[in-house]
Amino acid sequence: MNAKRVVVVTGGASGIGLGICKLFSENGHPVAMLDVQVQALEREAAALRAGGANIIALKADVSSRKEVEEAYAAVRRSLGPISIVVANAGYSRAEAFLAMSQQAWQQMIDVNLNGAFHSIQAAVPDMVEHKWGRIVTISSNAAQWGAADRAHYAAAKGGVIGLTKALARELAVHGITVNTIPPSLVDTPLARRGAAAGEVPPLEVIAQHIPIARPGTPEDIANACEFLCSDKASYITGQEINVNGGIYM
Numbered sequence: 001m002n003a004k005r006v007v008v009v010t011g012g013a014s015g016i017g018l019g020i021c022k023l024f025s026e027n028g029h030p031v032a033m034l035d036v037q038v039q040a041l042e043r044e045a046a047a048l049r050a051g052g053a054n055i056i057a058l059k060a061d062v063s064s065r066k067e068v069e070e071a072y073a074a075v076r077r078s079l080g081p082i083s084i085v086v087a088n089a090g091y092s093r094a095e096a097f098l099a100m101s102q103q104a105w106q107q108m109i110d111v112n113l114n115g116a117f118h119s120i121q122a123a124v125p126d127m128v129e130h131k132w133g134r135i136v137t138i139s140s141n142a143a144q145w146g147a148a149d150r151a152h153y154a155a156a157k158g159g160v161i162g163l164t165k166a167l168a169r170e171l172a173v174h175g176i177t178v179n180t181i182p183p184s185l186v187d188t189p190l191a192r193r194g195a196a197a198g199e200v201p202p203l204e205v206i207a208q209h210i211p212i213a214r215p216g217t218p219e220d221i222a223n224a225c226e227f228l229c230s231d232k233a234s235y236i237t238g239q240e241i242n243v244n245g246g247i248y249m
């Protein structure tokens with residue numbers, strides 16, 4: 001990527017989002033990290049700035065339209081128009097379907113699906129105006145092959161994949177590409193929490209079922225994301241780019 005583009009990464013304070021913030025900022029792009037974890041945001045942003053990154057860190061809950069719009073207004077004031085959005089913020093939790101409350105269902109959809117809607121819609125006017133944009137959503141392998149005890153999560157991430165493909169068709173005319181990366185097992189605090197709670201086996205055990213016998217890293221996802229957001233990827237849109245060690249093909 002040669003041009004310096006303003007990048008927004010939601011859920012940027014941890015795991016995959018943090019890996020994406022690091023890679024884009026190492027490549028000289030101004031990056032806005034959005035997250036709900038204020039302390040982690042400030043700690044990670046300070047570490048990146050110490051390495052020379054042009055980073056702003058903003059508290060924003062992606063399920064709140066108001067907070068997303070306020071954060072984006074702050075990004076525009078500090079860094080300029082937004083060219084790249086990585087809609088990554090999300091969470092997962094194991095809950096058997098019959099025990100799943102409406103509230104748990106709603107919250108999962110609000111963060112993982114509605115959060116992507118708000119995060120993307122608030123940035124697209126900038127991309128349309130400048131006739132260039134890149135949008136990457138982080139969905140999940142759970143939407144591709146199902147996930148017992150995670151019907152809400154799989155449904156939300158399936159919605160993210162549908163959103164990605166619909167927008168790819170609608171926005172192509174404006175020079176905007178929209179793709180999704182559906183990870184399977186990535187070694188992040190989210191995955192470690194699930195294993196520690198006994199919701200999934202230890203990562204090392206799951207890794208035995210992955211052809212490339214290890215969990216993914218945030219850097220694995222960030223590398224693919226960076227390519228999708230580059231000028232070199234201008235003919236790739238509407239795709240599910242599997243970065244999963246071959247566990248699902």
Ligand SMILES: NC(=O)c1ccc[n+]([C@@H]2O[C@H](COP(=O)([O-])OP(=O)(O)OC[C@H]3O[C@@H](n4cnc5c(N)ncnc54)[C@H](O)[C@@H]3O)[C@@H](O)[C@H]2O)c1
Nearest residue numbers: 011014015016035036061062089090140183185186188190
């Ligand atoms: N780690 C995996 O194995 C895996 C697999 C498939 C999909 N994913 C997806 O990848 C994305 C990143 O997950 P991760 O593993 O890096 O998790 P993580 O918990 O390490 O990081 C997620 C970040 O999102 C933030 N976040 C959560 N809810 C938010 C909200 N409402 N508003 C703003 N920020 C919010 C969290 O505070 C956290 O910093 C998620 O969408 C997740 O569903 C992860």
